[in-house]
Amino acid sequence: MAAPTEAITPAPASGQPVVVVDDVHVEYRVLATGRAAGAEARGGLLQRGRGTRTVHALRGVSFVAHANESIGVIGSNGSGKSTLMRAVVGLTPTSRGSIHATARPSLLGVGAALVKELSGSRNIVLGGLAMGFTRAEIEAKHDEIVAFAGLEEFIDLPMRTYSSGMTARLKFAIATARKHDILIVDEALAVGDKTFRRRSEDRIREIRDDAGTIFLVSHSMTSIRDTCSRTLWLDRGRLVMDGPTDEVVDAYEARGS
Amino acid sequence: MGQDSRLPVAPPADRVELTRVGARPPLATYLRDVWRRREFAFALARYRIEAENRQNRLGLAWVVLKPLLNAGLYGSIFGILLASGRPDHFVEFLIIGVFVFEFFATSFTSGAKSITANTALVQSLSFPRMTLPLAVVLQRFLQFVPMLAIMLVVVGAFGHTISWTWLLLVPLVLLLLGFNTGLALVTARLTVHVRDLTNLLPFLTRITFYTAGIFYSIEERFADEPVVLRIADAVPIHEFLSLARAILLDGPLYEIRPEYWLYATAWTVGMLVVGSVFFWAAEERYGRTD
Ligand SMILES: Nc1ncnc2c1ncn2[C@@H]1O[C@H](COP(=O)(O)OP(=O)(O)OP(=O)(O)O)[C@@H](O)[C@H]1O
Ligand SMILES: [Mg+2]
Numbered sequence: 001m002a003a004p005t006e007a008i009t010p011a012p013a014s015g016q017p018v019v020v021v022d023d024v025h026v027e028y029r030v031l032a033t034g035r036a037a038g039a040e041a042r043g044g045l046l047q048r049g050r051g052t053r054t055v056h057a058l059r060g061v062s063f064v065a066h067a068n069e070s071i072g073v074i075g076s077n078g079s080g081k082s083t084l085m086r087a088v089v090g091l092t093p094t095s096r097g098s099i100h101a102t103a104r105p106s107l108l109g110v111g112a113a114l115v116k117e118l119s120g121s122r123n124i125v126l127g128g129l130a131m132g133f134t135r136a137e138i139e140a141k142h143d144e145i146v147a148f149a150g151l152e153e154f155i156d157l158p159m160r161t162y163s164s165g166m167t168a169r170l171k172f173a174i175a176t177a178r179k180h181d182i183l184i185v186d187e188a189l190a191v192g193d194k195t196f197r198r199r200s201e202d203r204i205r206e207i208r209d210d211a212g213t214i215f216l217v218s219h220s221m222t223s224i225r226d227t228c229s230r231t232l233w234l235d236r237g238r239l240v241m242d243g244p245t246d247e248v249v250d251a252y253e254a255r256g257s
Numbered sequence: 258m259g260q261d262s263r264l265p266v267a268p269p270a271d272r273v274e275l276t277r278v279g280a281r282p283p284l285a286t287y288l289r290d291v292w293r294r295r296e297f298a299f300a301l302a303r304y305r306i307e308a309e310n311r312q313n314r315l316g317l318a319w320v321v322l323k324p325l326l327n328a329g330l331y332g333s334i335f336g337i338l339l340a341s342g343r344p345d346h347f348v349e350f351l352i353i354g355v356f357v358f359e360f361f362a363t364s365f366t367s368g369a370k371s372i373t374a375n376t377a378l379v380q381s382l383s384f385p386r387m388t389l390p391l392a393v394v395l396q397r398f399l400q401f402v403p404m405l406a407i408m409l410v411v412v413g414a415f416g417h418t419i420s421w422t423w424l425l426l427v428p429l430v431l432l433l434l435g436f437n438t439g440l441a442l443v444t445a446r447l448t449v450h451v452r453d454l455t456n457l458l459p460f461l462t463r464i465t466f467y468t469a470g471i472f473y474s475i476e477e478r479f480a481d482e483p484v485v486l487r488i489a490d491a492v493p494i495h496e497f498l499s500l501a502r503a504i505l506l507d508g509p510l511y512e513i514r515p516e517y518w519l520y521a522t523a524w525t526v527g528m529l530v531v532g533s534v535f536f537w538a539a540e541e542r543y544g545r546t547d
Contacts (some may be wrong), residue, residue: 092380117308
């Protein structure tokens, strides 16, 4: 159904291509020694300076993501999942290939905007503004976010006193308070307890049904099976398999054992 | 669904209005985006002050105490060392110098780190990066306001005529804010390219501190050396200091030099334009790991 020829016929409202990743390569140039400060400054000119190593993190990945799709991304540690997601968001430059999207994808990364010294309430405002809400919008959503995170009693305490699960809840609640056209969730649910994981998976499905596109990077095959219709399996920078979640996860698990 | 789409298809990019991810918008659009994020910049500035203050017991008082202690220290050291070369109204002269310089120097140094110190934020959310240096300068500005109040109290307490001309401080402080912003935009980008600059910055601020006439009067000290005076005329921080002192202090040394308004405005406008363009030009570069 999503064959390349689809582009010729007018695409249906749901199922339009929203992200097109075409033969993407990503290479990291890493300095083998941390002290070559002078070489670092000139790193762009020296193609293969002394002590630099090239890590080929993605080697030609192509896929098309459509509206109303939730896509799982699986693979072993270091296979390039986070790199692919950062490239899709535009944070990591591609050395070859191109990435196009209808909207600017957002990484569920609101955590970086938060300040540990401040209370949960303040952080909701800060995180919301960082994601592009206006102040009025974020204040209107405040109670809903607190309720979703289940942090009513703790919301006025500084965030540095929260447990890691509580922090993750708050971050997820803030990040998904906004309507995202393309949302990327990379390992954000790993520390939540069972209740919260279920609640956040519901939220992900909601976003998907609301014409959004979701990428979920996870090592939990249960989460992937429960939330994703389609799954990409990456291995050492290559796309090994791309298809319906059940097939891909079965193959992945068969290989893993 | 979607099984076949991993085939290397030619991207139907032109057909469905797909745009290249992470591309830098044109300058006008960019500045409009920055303006749209003003509440974020403001919240960052305010909350960072709050977070800083929470970490120590005296909290907000430090914002005022630190420069006062600085002024006290420099006052006693240089007041004694340079007893002969002290300008009239030394205490007020020094307080104005130290406070204005504090605003300038903190904007300069923390503005320079505004991108490099927030790599995680830059890497995970998409917003115009200019918001970060702007937030830093705004933060320093908010911290400068109570210092300004103290400055006025001190000057008033030393018996200078309080007059309507003090209102000229408002445009002056706005010019200084603009100048600091432009400078922070330049240094913010420079440190992204050359991290080593962060180590150089304290050194640069110290040079400025000793040469800008904070605790001595350039006009008095170099009265016989017109070349030095002409150079000083072109140094923005000297222009700002001279104007601030001329507005607040009485006495023949503190006549307003109208041409300084012109120079300071030119510096501010120039710095803002150069800083914005220079910072915007590297927008795609910030947060990248290469
Ligand atoms: N900033 C970086 N600089 C240099 N190399 C990097 C960088 N980030 C990732 N890499 C390398 O790229 C490869 C892919 O890393 P990536 O983080 O994408 O893996 P991942 O699939 O997300 O793994 P995990 O399951 O552990 O999260 C690894 O070999 C890693 O060493
Ligand atoms: Mg990862």
